[in-house]
Amino acid sequence: MVTMFRADATFLSELDRILEGICRKLQLTPTQHDLARQHYEAVGNWLEHEGSILAPYHPKIYPQGSLAMGITNKPLGKEEYDLDFICELSIPWWTISPEDLVSKFEYRIREHQDYTARMERGNRCIRLTYAHNFHLDIVPACSNKGLGYGQIRIPDKKAKSWKDSNSKDYIKWFNKRARQSRRVDSAEPLPLQESLEEKPALKCAVQLFKRHRDVAFRNMLDLAPVSIVLGTLCAIHYQGQESVGEAVAGILNGIAQSIAQNQGSILLVLNPANKVREDLGERWKNAEAYEKFVVWIGEFNKLWLELSNAKGYPEISRLLETLFDEQPTRDVIREDAVQVGNIRGTGQLGILPGSGTLTSQPGAIHIPKNTFYGN
Amino acid sequence: MVTKKFPQRPIPLLEQIVMMKKHFPDFHLQWRKNIVTWIGDIQPSQLSRCYRVKISHGLHRAPHVYVLKPDLADGSNGEAIPHTYPGKRLCLYHPKKREWSQQKYVSETIVPWTSLWLFYYEIWQITGKWMGGGEHPDLKRRRKRTLSYLLKHFKSD
Numbered sequence: 001m002v003t004m005f006r007a008d009a010t011f012l013s014e015l016d017r018i019l020e021g022i023c024r025k026l027q028l029t030p031t032q033h034d035l036a037r038q039h040y041e042a043v044g045n046w047l048e049h050e051g052s053i054l055a056p057y058h059p060k061i062y063p064q065g066s067l068a069m070g071i072t073n074k075p076l077g078k079e080e081y082d083l084d085f086i087c088e089l090s091i092p093w094w095t096i097s098p099e100d101l102v103s104k105f106e107y108r109i110r111e112h113q114d115y116t117a118r119m120e121r122g123n124r125c126i127r128l129t130y131a132h133n134f135h136l137d138i139v140p141a142c143s144n145k146g147l148g149y150g151q152i153r154i155p156d157k158k159a160k161s162w163k164d165s166n167s168k169d170y171i172k173w174f175n176k177r178a179r180q181s182r183r184v185d186s187a188e189p190l191p192l193q194e195s196l197e198e199k200p201a202l203k204c205a206v207q208l209f210k211r212h213r214d215v216a217f218r219n220m221l222d223l224a225p226v227s228i229v230l231g232t233l234c235a236i237h238y239q240g241q242e243s244v245g246e247a248v249a250g251i252l253n254g255i256a257q258s259i260a261q262n263q264g265s266i267l268l269v270l271n272p273a274n275k276v277r278e279d280l281g282e283r284w285k286n287a288e289a290y291e292k293f294v295v296w297i298g299e300f301n302k303l304w305l306e307l308s309n310a311k312g313y314p315e316i317s318r319l320l321e322t323l324f325d326e327q328p329t330r331d332v333i334r335e336d337a338v339q340v341g342n343i344r345g346t347g348q349l350g351i352l353p354g355s356g357t358l359t360s361q362p363g364a365i366h367i368p369k370n371t372f373y374g375n
Numbered sequence: 376m377v378t379k380k381f382p383q384r385p386i387p388l389l390e391q392i393v394m395m396k397k398h399f400p401d402f403h404l405q406w407r408k409n410i411v412t413w414i415g416d417i418q419p420s421q422l423s424r425c426y427r428v429k430i431s432h433g434l435h436r437a438p439h440v441y442v443l444k445p446d447l448a449d450g451s452n453g454e455a456i457p458h459t460y461p462g463k464r465l466c467l468y469h470p471k472k473r474e475w476s477q478q479k480y481v482s483e484t485i486v487p488w489t490s491l492w493l494f495y496y497e498i499w500q501i502t503g504k505w506m507g508g509g510e511h512p513d514l515k516r517r518r519k520r521t522l523s524y525l526l527k528h529f530k531s532d
Contacts, residue, residue: 014421312424313497337498337506353398356417356490367487370474372458372509374466
């Protein structure tokens with residue numbers, strides 16, 4: 001299965017602009033970002049404050065997952081973002097049970113009146129819900145530096161045993177993959193928000209994969225491929241394309257090829273950054289989930305090919321709505337129309353000789369004022 | 376001294392043809408009797424479709440613009456295409472605002488407006504909203520009628 005993206009460079013760069021617009025619609029707003037940062041820093045201060053039972057363990061709180069990589073997506077059909085954090089503590093993991101660690105953490109959080117009202121306890125994390133449509137999920141973790149930089153042990157899903165993890169190294173690995181392209185990337189370890197102009201194509205691609213996953217699996221959430229698997233597969237198969245459209249095409253192609261090479265046996269996706277072997281594709285032990293994933297990749301590839309050959313806003317919009325849902329797509333397309341209106345308002349809108357294409361370039365045929373009339 | 380203003384002369388058809396040839400050399404030309412017809416392709420933006428349009432122009436009537444292909448389609452719920460006259464002729468300007476006159480070049484007014492119309496037409500197809508501004512004569516008349524009815528009603532009370 002080979003996806004050939006239409007070679008027309010101007011079409012591609014315009015399509016990229018739309019795809020990047022969709023990513024912008026999906027991610028946290030800069031205001032939400034600043035607020036989230038303030039809130040988690042405040043939690044961090046509270047945890048290490050004098051008198052805290054956690055203070056002796058030097059708690060360090062940091063974003064993990066999509067937030068740390070700058071690829072946060074708004075969940076489908078909801079307004080509230082999940083923002084994930086790790087709170088790393090210098091406690092030897094063998095001296096405490098996972099459940100006790102979460103309880104200890106909860107105890108300290110509850111000592112703060114404001115947090116008590118916002119707090120919910122999950123199996124292995126503490127959730128703090130805030131106005132402005134986001135909540136922070138904080139997982140307490142034990143440092144395990146003996147194994148190397150960034151290695152931690154976190155409670156497993158049910159907080160019954162320990163699980164090795166390495167969020168920091170994963171982010172480093174991911175960012176390195178993203179920097180293959182010549183597009184600029186900030187070297188910040190925690191790029192809380194990147195403007196899209198400098199957002200690497202890989203990051204946009206992951207956002208789009210995750211969003212299409214949310215749309216395609218909306219009625220079978222428990223079979224959907226998990227985010228870290230998608231992010232890892234995207235990073236592995238990304239080949240430095242500068243165009244988001246081409247990056248997605250290349251990644252789809254790469255995944256499809258490795259599925260084919262595996263001849264029916266389940267694709268193994270290991271955490272590339274964990275010093276301990278970590279199979280990220282645990283969900284695929286359920287054969288049905290893996291089958292659905294394979295079918296999904298094939299359909300995604302087909303839609304992407306159609307998109308590359310689409311003609312006209314209505315067809316492009318129809319395909320993008322199938323892929324990423326109505327709202328972000330139409331919002332971005334409406335913005336295009338508003339933008340044309342704005343340029344027209346400044347008197348700088350013209351058309352190119354020959355094709356009649358609208359442009360704000362100098363030397364174009366100026367469009368005089370008109371009033372569309374009739375019914 | 377008072378200078379008397381003479382109306383500007385209409386632009387002769389030959390001059391219109393020369394300007395059109397200059398800006399849109401690929402447009403196909405027909406000149407029959409007193410009507411010039413151009414047929415050519417316009418692509419309003421890189422993401423828009425390419426539309427084949429027919430523009431006919433004569434000295435004694437306003438230019439007519441039709442889209443030959445692809446067929447202009449009604450909205451997804453059957454709504455009529457906004458800013459068209461019967462027969463899907465495009466309404467590009469307000470006839471009473473002198474936006475178009477025989478003293479203007481078709482290639483510098485009608486063609487750019489057609490491109491703009493086509494751009495907004497595609498957006499309308501998606502969103503159901505005409506985002507290019509403009510006026511609807513019927514609506515205005517209807518509003519006037521409602522207003523006069525209300526005034527009358529109000530007086531008689």
